[in-house]
Amino acid sequence: MRILIDLFITFFKTGLFTFGGGYAMLPILKDEVVTKHKWADENELLNYFSIGQCTPGIIAVNVATFCGYKLKKIIGALVATFALILPSLIIITLIASVLLHFMENEYVIRTMHGVRIGVAAVLLKIVFDLSKRIYKQSIFKKADITVFMIAVFAILVLKISSISIIFLAFLAGLLRLYIERLRT
Amino acid sequence: MIYLTLFYEFFLIGLFAIGGGATTIPFLFDLSTKYGWFSFDELTNMVAISESTPGPIGINMATYAGFKTASYFGGFIATLGLITPSVVIIILVSKALKYYACNQTFKHILASLQPAVVALVLNATLQIAKASLTNILPILIFIFLFFFMHFYKANSVFYIILGGILGFALKL
Numbered sequence: 192m193r194i195l196i197d198l199f200i201t202f203f204k205t206g207l208f209t210f211g212g213g214y215a216m217l218p219i220l221k222d223e224v225v226t227k228h229k230w231a232d233e234n235e236l237l238n239y240f241s242i243g244q245c246t247p248g249i250i251a252v253n254v255a256t257f258c259g260y261k262l263k264k265i266i267g268a269l270v271a272t273f274a275l276i277l278p279s280l281i282i283i284t285l286i287a288s289v290l291l292h293f294m295e296n297e298y299v300i301r302t303m304h305g306v307r308i309g310v311a312a313v314l315l316k317i318v319f320d321l322s323k324r325i326y327k328q329s330i331f332k333k334a335d336i337t338v339f340m341i342a343v344f345a346i347l348v349l350k351i352s353s354i355s356i357i358f359l360a361f362l363a364g365l366l367r368l369y370i371e372r373l374r375t
Numbered sequence: 376m377i378y379l380t381l382f383y384e385f386f387l388i389g390l391f392a393i394g395g396g397a398t399t400i401p402f403l404f405d406l407s408t409k410y411g412w413f414s415f416d417e418l419t420n421m422v423a424i425s426e427s428t429p430g431p432i433g434i435n436m437a438t439y440a441g442f443k444t445a446s447y448f449g450g451f452i453a454t455l456g457l458i459t460p461s462v463v464i465i466i467l468v469s470k471a472l473k474y475y476a477c478n479q480t481f482k483h484i485l486a487s488l489q490p491a492v493v494a495l496v497l498n499a500t501l502q503i504a505k506a507s508l509t510n511i512l513p514i515l516i517f518i519f520l521f522f523f524m525h526f527y528k529a530n531s532v533f534y535i536i537l538g539g540i541l542g543f544a545l546k547l
Contacts, residue, residue: 206430206434207429208429209430209431210426210427210429216431242465242468245393245485246464246465247390247391248389248390248393248457248458248464248465249392249457249461250431251434252458252462253464256461256462256466257469260466260469261469265466268465269462272458272461272462276430276431278430279430279435280434280438280450283430283435283438283439283450284438284447284450286424286439287424287439287442287443301543301546302542302543303539303542304507304542305538305540305541305542305543305547306423306535306536306538307423307507308513308541309423309520309537310419311504311508311517312517312520313531313535314397314400314499314503315500317531318496321489321493322493328486330486331487335487335489338487338490339494342490342494342495343494343498346495353401353404353495354405357391357488360490360492361484361487361488364488368483
């Protein structure tokens with residue numbers, strides 16, 4: 192029981208103090224999981240992150256489920272994950288319910304218009320950063336650029352849904368792997 | 376049954392949005408066109424709020440979108456739908472496969488998904504830009520913010536709030 196309460200408190204804190212998710216969680220989790228509670232060593236924690244990155248879903252949730260499961264099996268996984276999402280549920284619900292009442296206000300409309308421009312700029316930056324990182328790490332640069340071009344065409348011109356795009360890219364990845372195997 | 380639909384749609388997002396964070400946004404765009412649960416403008420507000428409040432962005436987005444669609448319980452159901460694939464997959468991975476989920480073959484296939492993910496996020500960015508850059512002043516603010524990022528490195532929240540202040544002050 193003690194461990195479950197500790198799990199809850201730890202991941203509630205992580206959800207409450209992390210802005211942005213993903214790797215932003217790493218420092219807090221290192222302090223809590225590795226240094227304070229010794230539930231996992233640093234290597235294990237990094238392993239959780241890399242597995243979290245190559246399985247579907249939100250990385251933060253994957254890491255919470257992993258830690259919880261390791262300590263207290265399924266009940267631990269559920270407690271840790273629920274604790275992680277609880278701050279978001281509370282804060283966002285509060286903001287959403289308040290904000291919806293002010294959406295007609297002239298000052299709020301102005302501010303939110305500016306905020307949306309900020310979001311567009313931030314997202315464009317994310318696209319550039321992502322492209323740069325992926326291009327640098329890529330082993331098959333030509334293939335990756337081709338996939339990108341085809342995806343852009345499929346999204347903008349053919350209006351194919353995001354899920355289909357991911358699915359098609361997955362098939363393309365399988366095909367490429369198969370071709371490589373044939374060659375060697 | 377709105378709750379079932381919400382759960383199902385967010386379950387799919389949880390299953391297909393690999394990498395988390397901004398990758399959830401294109402999927403929410405699809406929902407907006409498919410069901411009309413929220414407009415593009417509202418979606419962009421959601422991104423701003425999710426980025427500037429604590430917690431993983433994907434979770435924040437799901438809670439907000441669910442709340443917009445079907446109030447308090449809707450927020451809860453959407454979030455539950457989003458995390459269910461993760462929880463199930465991770466429990467299976469730690470049970471049976473140990474560290475196999477990250478083997479070389481799987482890594483290769485995932486690497487080939489990344490360019491497609493970038494294309495999706497790029498499209499979401501273009502949609503948001505198209506909806507918010509309605510005039511010459513917004514375009515100037517956008518250009519200013521984008522270049523400002525290169526000279527002054529800060530958290531994303533900083534630029535979003537700066538955009539809000541400029542929007543307020545310049546009477547957009």
